[in-house]
Amino acid sequence: MPTSSQFRPQYLSGDDIRRKFLDFYVQRHHQELPSASLVPDDPTVLLTIAGMLQFKPIFLGQRSASYARATTSQKCIRTNDIENVGRTKRHHTFFEMLGNFSFGDYFKAEAIQWAWELSTEVFGLPPERLVPSVFREDDEAFAIWRDKIGVPAHRIQRLGEADNFWAAGPTGPCGPCSEIYYDFHPEHGDDAIDLEDDTRFIEFYNLVFMQYNRDREGNLTPLQTQNIDTGMGLERMAQILQDVPNNYETDLILPIIKTAAAIANIDFTSTDDSTQTSLKVIGDHVRAIVHLIADGVSASNLGRGYIMRRLLRRVVRHGRAIGITTAFITQVAETAIDLAAKPYPNVRDRADYILGEIEREEAAFFKTLERGEAVLAAIVAKTEQTASKQIDGRDAFDLYATYGYPVELTQEAAEERGLTVDMDGFDAAMNEHREQNQAAHETIDLTAKNAIGAIAASGTKTQFLGYREYASPAQVMGLVAGGRQVERAAAGTTVQIVLDSTPFYAESGGQIGDRGYLSSDDVLVRVEDVQKEGSIFVHHGRVERGTLELGTLLNAQIDRSCRRRAQAHHTATHLLQAALKQMVDPAVSQAGSLVAFDRLRFDFNCPRAIAPEELQQIEEQINTWIAEAHDTQAAEMAIADAKAKGAVAMFGEKYGDVVRVIDVPGVSMELCGGTHVNNTAEIGLFKIVSETGISSGVRRIEAVAGPAVLEYLNVRDDIVRDLSDRFKVKPEEVLGRVDGLQSDLKSAQKQLETLKRELALAKSDSLLDTAETVGAFQVLVANMGELDAESLKTAAERLQQKLGESAVVLGSVPAEGKVSLVAAFAAKIINEKKLQAGKFIGGIAKLCGGGGGGRPNLAQAGGREPTELPKALATAKQQLLDSLQ
Structure with missing residues (x-):
């Protein structure tokens, strides 16, 4: 029999480890749930950083669970230690967290027992190679490990709060942890246990016992419902069971690395440390990029999009560091997609989209590099001649501002040459740049807004009646003229009016505010726009007759014609998004919109232009839905219920616990607070006017619906009539006449060019x-x-x-x-x-x-x-x- 020090684990693939973990807990009555998206519902974090994130509302008591136990394999991304990726054995941006969770069901004894059983019996790890840790004050967990599991007391390590106590924040649910470490070198003996020695120990399983609530003073009180939150790092367990020196050489990442190495024509196992580091970075980051794009993240300069862009640009730089000077990431990504296809089918389903997005972003960055690297080389050479060996912060900023060269890449290039970057100087230059950009706005008069803000702060609220009413009585609760709160305003005065209730829709969700009138026997006010400020609706208009006074009771009447136009355009926008998802890509998502009286504008995430024949099909489909006369249903419900029904939310939009859902059964279902037609037939007609690109990965469609279609067609009919008169041809012959004129013009231009060349030769x-x-x-x-x-x-x-x-x-x-x-x-x-x-x-x-x-x-x-x-x-x-x- 081999001794523990001679132990060789039984090889399991990453897919097998994941499956065995989930099956183990399913057999113990856990509900297996799919991985949540890397784009979380939680507004406090940009990306999904832990397996428990999708259960956070349950742990915080914000909603109840429909199951007492759950198990998941969760995709996660963390970038806080990005500089360590590839340099250490176990730092990653993308990783998978295997987890089992209890919501007021089992607690410490079961969690510890099952973790031990899984580790020793399912994965076959020798008990003498496992070292548990507990929070220093958690005698209960210590006793379970010692008395029920049988771990010798001297091997159970008590650690402090930094290592073994979990908290959601300064206040709220929290509790001690117990971790399990694997010992690669038990021959060193129990007297030399130092869990910070990552050459000997690796922490692979963390059990969090959520048993306390912490108040503002830091006091801990027991929770009525105790929860379990655990996490096992898939990559770490793969390193152990596949008996490799680091996470990167597991079957989860090594095939990606080997693909990159083959492109560079090098051997990963026999190259130098610097090259291996670059290959590891490529392997890690490409996994992250593939999953980010699959979950709907597009490259940009903000938020999640910037993280994705930064990762891709780091891949390009590390590719160049190992001799790859042409586009290569799509080739590497194909391997990452193949590896992800079985556990995450959405990656395979979106493969073409993922590769297209990578190809475009990589090509764009190559242009940035070509412009900036020559300048950076000169800056580095200049800095190397200085005593400080620090790149001037303003030079780094100029490189960023002029060439779009990321400061992170400047820092990495500096580090490779033994230099640093003056980030204080960079930040100062950036702040100066921002102040200069803001200077143009410093002359805007904000006094009116401040006056409105004071009304809002007073507790005044406006009740919106406009979903059901077109007219209603209303009392003037606030009145602003000339930037000041006033008690009365005479005829001819421009005013902002706050009412206690209103049928006027305030601009929101892309839909512009209603127009109309406020009136009484003695007063008439024309309302030209309505904006929302906190809990109040601000009616912008002009007193046309009489004197308006604070407290006056008015009749509020919207312009029904304008409202009907806005409703037609808003519902048409929903139909447009549904048609794009159906005919272009299910991953199409809204990036912005405008719903006006005369037109609509819809911005959406899409990596390519929409072909003319596709636009025609989209237009025909929408007009078919209109002709089919689908009823439009509006309902309020809990946001969780809305999402469970499949309602589409606008990416990045903040929603409350209760949302309004607009449902066109069988066609579209969206979260929306706007006004809509009761039946699609009320829209009449829909016509696409244009389709253009407005930024990388974002397209825009402009269209008209309802009465606006007739106005649009009348304008074009007038143009055709005018051309017919000028060319003396029938309307259907205009195109032929234009083609003839163009042909004549090209012929004349060729003759002119010939004459110019002959003149040039004669002159020369x-x-x-x-x-x-x-x-x-x-x-x-x-x-x-x-x-x-x-x-x-x-x-x-x-x-x-x-x-x-x-x-x-x-x-x-x-x-x-x-x-x-x-x-x-x-x-x-x-x-x-x-x-x-x-x-x-x-x-x-x-x-x-x-x-x-x-x-x-x-x-x-x-x-x-x-x-x-x-x-x-x-x-x-x-x-x-x-x-x-």
Whole structure:
């Protein structure tokens, strides 16, 4: 029999470990639940960072559980230790947490017993290799380990609050922990147990006993309901059972690393530490990127999108560090997708979308790198000559602001060269930049807003009646004119009015505010907009007749025509999102919207343009739903119930515990507080006006519905009639006439270009006698007036060929007012004098505020400062004369 020190664990794949864990707890009456999304419902965190996050409302007593026990394998992402990824054995951004949970059911004894049974009997770990830890004051857990499990007392480690006490925050539910460590080197003996020695010990299972509530003074009182929250790191257990030196060499990550190594044409196992670190970073980050995109995160400069973008950019940098200079992440991601396909089918389902998003973002970053790395290299070289060995913070900021080069990458590049970055200086430059951007807004008069804020702070509330009523009595509870609270306002005064109740919809959720009138026998106020400020509705308008006084009882009447238009556009927006999900990609999600009286605008996350034929299909589907006359149902319910029914929420929007759901049965169901038609037939017609991209990964569709469609078509009909009259053709013949005119124009343009080239050649021939001889070469530099860039190139080539061993530089300022430059060099000049046309003309163009380049024998450049052309040409001539002597 082998001794514990000779123990070799039975190999289990990562998939097998996950399955055995879940099956173990399912057999013990736990409800197996799917992993929650990496994008959590919890507004306090950007990403899902722990297995218990989806159960946090239960642990906090905010909702009851429909099951007493649960088990999950939860995808998690943490970036707080991102600099340690690849450098240590076990730090990751993406990892999986296996967990079992009890909601007021079992407690310490069962949790400890089952954790031990799972570890020793299912996974086969020798008991003498396992070391439990407990909170220093948790005698109960200590006794369970000693008396019920049989662990010798001297092997049970008591640790402090930092290691073995969990809390949700400064106050609230909390409790002690018990952790299980695996000992890689039991031969060192029990006298040398140091759980911080990660070369010997690895903590793989954490049991949290939620048994107390902590108040503001720090006092602990027992909870009425005690809960269990546990977590086993899948990657860590895989390292143990697969008998490898670190998490990265498990079957969960190593195939991804090997794919990257193959692209770089290197062997992971035999390369140096720095290269291995880069490969580990690539393996870890690509896993994270794949799962983030699968869960709906798109690259951006904010929040989750920035985390995803930062991870991808780190992959590119580490790829370049090991010699990969072309796009490669999609190849690596394909391996990560294959590994994730079985436990997380949504990754396989969205594979094309994931790869497309990665490809676009990687290409965009390569452009950023090309612009910024040359500048960074110069900054690093300059810094290495200084005594401080610290990159100036303003230099780092300029690199970020001018080239979009992330400061994190500047820090990493600095660290690789033994340098640091002055982050205080960077932050100061960033703050100065922000203050300058804000300066333009400092003249805005905020007094009216402050006056409204004072009314809101007084406790005044407005009751909204507009879902059911178009008109209702209302009392003036607040009145603002000229930026001040007033008691009365005469005719002609612009006012902001707060009412105790109102049928007017206040701008929210993309829908603009209602218009209408407030009136009594003596007073008439035209309402032009309604905004919401906290719990009050602010009616912006103008007193048309009489004197409006605080406390006046009015009749509030909305413009029903405008409301109907807004309702048609809002319901049409819901139908549009449903059609996009059905016909383009189920992952399409709303990124913003505008619901106005005359149009709608819908922004959505999508990595590609929508083809014209797709837009036509979408439009036809929406008009079909309209013609089918679906009833629209509105209901209020708990947000958990709404999501369980499949209601779509706007990504990033904050919702209360009770939400309003707009349901078009069989078509669309969304969380929405806006106003809608009662039946889709009320919309009438729907017409898409345009589809465009507004930022990376975000598209915009503008459309019209209801009466706005007729107005849209009338405008276009007038245009067609006008064109028909001008061209003297029938409306259906307009396109043919336009095609003919375009063809004629192209023919005329070709003739004009031919004439320009002939003129350029004729003009250039007259310059041959002005060439100067320098040794064995001819030099010709000339200003060609307003000659266009293409003709200038033709002239330069002809002159160089006629002059033979020569260098020709020509400049001009075409009609558009920008400088054009061309250089043509003979092969002998390139080979013997080491002059290249591309590099030469690029330097000359800088004198005109521009740049450019090209081949060694022929190159073009441009500039923005025409007045500098004579000086630039003189400099070019002198440089050629000096270089060719």
